[in-house]
Amino acid sequence: xxxxxxFDERRRVAEPLAERPVSLEGTSxxxxxxxxxxxxxxxDRIEELLLGRGASTSRITKEIFSKPAAPEIIRRIADxxxxxxxxxxx
Amino acid sequence: MSLTAPxxxxxxxxxxxxxxxxxxxxxPALLLFVAEECPTSTLALRRLSRAGxxxxxxxxxxxxxxxRVARRTGFDGLVLSEPAPYDVSRxxxxxxxxxxxxxxxAGHETGRVVGWDAExxxxxxxxxxxxxxxxxxxxxxxxxxxxxxxxxxxxxxxFDELEEMFxxxxxxxxxxxxxxxxxxxxxxxxxxxxxxxxxxAPALARVTLERVAACAVLAGCRPEYFPVVVAAVQAVLEPSxxxxxxxxxxxxxxxxxxxxxxxRDAIGLNGSSGALxxxxxxxxxxxxxxxxxxxxxxxxxxGRLDRSTLGNPGKIGLCFAEDEEVSPWEPLHVSRGYDAxxxxxxxxxxxxxxxxxxxxxxxxxxxxQVLGEAAGATWSPNWWPLGGTSLFAxxxxxxxxxxxxxxxxxxxxxxxxxAVRRPAGTLRWGETTPxxxxxxxxxxxxxxxxxxxxxxxxxxxxAGRYSAVFGPCLGxxxxxxxxEVPWST
Numbered sequence: 349x350x351x352x353x354x355f356d357e358r359r360r361v362a363e364p365l366a367e368r369p370v371s372l373e374g375t376s377x378x379x380x381x382x383x384x385x386x387x388x389x390x391x392d393r394i395e396e397l398l399l400g401r402g403a404s405t406s407r408i409t410k411e412i413f414s415k416p417a418a419p420e421i422i423r424r425i426a427d428x429x430x431x432x433x434x435x436x437x438x
Numbered sequence: 439m440s441l442t443a444p445x446x447x448x449x450x451x452x453x454x455x456x457x458x459x460x461x462x463x464x465x466p467a468l469l470l471f472v473a474e475e476c477p478t479s480t481l482a483l484r485r486l487s488r489a490g491x492x493x494x495x496x497x498x499x500x501x502x503x504x505x506r507v508a509r510r511t512g513f514d515g516l517v518l519s520e521p522a523p524y525d526v527s528r529x530x531x532x533x534x535x536x537x538x539x540x541x542x543x544a545g546h547e548t549g550r551v552v553g554w555d556a557e558x559x560x561x562x563x564x565x566x567x568x569x570x571x572x573x574x575x576x577x578x579x580x581x582x583x584x585x586x587x588x589x590x591x592x593x594x595x596x597f598d599e600l601e602e603m604f605x606x607x608x609x610x611x612x613x614x615x616x617x618x619x620x621x622x623x624x625x626x627x628x629x630x631x632x633x634x635x636x637x638x639a640p641a642l643a644r645v646t647l648e649r650v651a652a653c654a655v656l657a658g659c660r661p662e663y664f665p666v667v668v669a670a671v672q673a674v675l676e677p678s679x680x681x682x683x684x685x686x687x688x689x690x691x692x693x694x695x696x697x698x699x700x701x702r703d704a705i706g707l708n709g710s711s712g713a714l715x716x717x718x719x720x721x722x723x724x725x726x727x728x729x730x731x732x733x734x735x736x737x738x739x740x741g742r743l744d745r746s747t748l749g750n751p752g753k754i755g756l757c758f759a760e761d762e763e764v765s766p767w768e769p770l771h772v773s774r775g776y777d778a779x780x781x782x783x784x785x786x787x788x789x790x791x792x793x794x795x796x797x798x799x800x801x802x803x804x805x806x807q808v809l810g811e812a813a814g815a816t817w818s819p820n821w822w823p824l825g826g827t828s829l830f831a832x833x834x835x836x837x838x839x840x841x842x843x844x845x846x847x848x849x850x851x852x853x854x855x856x857a858v859r860r861p862a863g864t865l866r867w868g869e870t871t872p873x874x875x876x877x878x879x880x881x882x883x884x885x886x887x888x889x890x891x892x893x894x895x896x897x898x899x900x901a902g903r904y905s906a907v908f909g910p911c912l913g914x915x916x917x918x919x920x921x922e923v924p925w926s927t
Binding site: 349352354355412413414416 | 556599602606608616618619622639641643644645648650651652653655656682683730731733734885909915
């Protein structure tokens, strides 16, 4: 029996992963705060660890956690950072 | 007594076909029958890979699919592919996947475990398997039991298209109507199925009229309901509704569809006794169709990308009419700027309804306060102000009382807003808001930011003084959205 699918059956092509850095030394890491409770505490600790390993950091905050990051936010992360860390959930 | 395991020779990722005799020549082999779309199968592949036993995965899938799943799950044993019509599965009398069959060096089956059962596998294999939960999980139907091609080859014996919908995952857990081409065309009633309504998160799926029609068929809608479903889908696709956030949140929120205007009578939509359900086909299926668009087409399927902690029964679908004829007040769609003669759908992102009984109030402020205090308990008792909308379904008796006391809808809203406030000091425990944390003990905190955050709709039976309030969907920055029903039936 043939049925009409409720799904968008387009095949998605997975984005290739970026090359992993060998060391954090000298890298610039963007820390994305999604604006959810206590995400800043998590990122504070991550930042401390990154700085201790020779990375520099920059903090960027999404307007609201429940919506996708604005293109401007993504562009700023891409412009500023070699790497990005996102703090999710509570 | 052990049985001789049925012989087979199947394509393998090792390059050449492998026979059962190749597999047990060096010692016992555990045949693990699995399938790609079965989550219990992938669980078994992941867990048994780490158990240190010799496992041969026999997939009821093509070899390339089998290899991909093996890679994805970290399965490092031999991988075999059994094509339709699944003769090997039938020879092994498989009903459910995964099924693990232990074959000894002599080619005898010495035991089997159906589904995921860590304790039974440990006992069968005499090695520790895992103590990581879940220790038990039921399996999925083996393809030889339902595969349509196979069953057609067997003269269609046992083919059940309703069961097939479950196997495809085209369901919310209840039986659905299979969306055949004929049914979908009837639903579209000549409208262009390729028309794009928008993209829906989290799948970022293209929501076409045809896919919405497929969901409407699945939900059990009659074709005359379809324009109401379309309006509801158009509403949730508005960016300010944030359906993507609602679809994946751990919150219980669902999408509540309220219908105003002449279409209610045209399609038999109930706004009277039992309006919130169950019992009326239009109510039940329109709400369900919207939810199927969100969960199937949009990808917000419970337990997958929908991470709702508890869910709520309203997420099966919740649609009702405002009883404009009984209401003493202006209908919702008129309050939102439409003409009374227009048929309009308004969608709210909201929690399950909380019933509020009041058979005793003798003056309007008392009743407004009872209803408002009930709303005060939604989301979390000390979360003031709410920061979202409280949607009230006001029953006809309550609405009539307000009317007889001379209160219109605006008055009810403004008085309720003013009546429900508490000293910050009484709210400063458990989950509370930054505003309460900052405020002095005696500062009065409102339950809402503004009276407009109180939405009132009249619905329910003539008898009984039971209204209801729907908790909000917070953190989503969601707004109620109204759309005119795009065509008449």
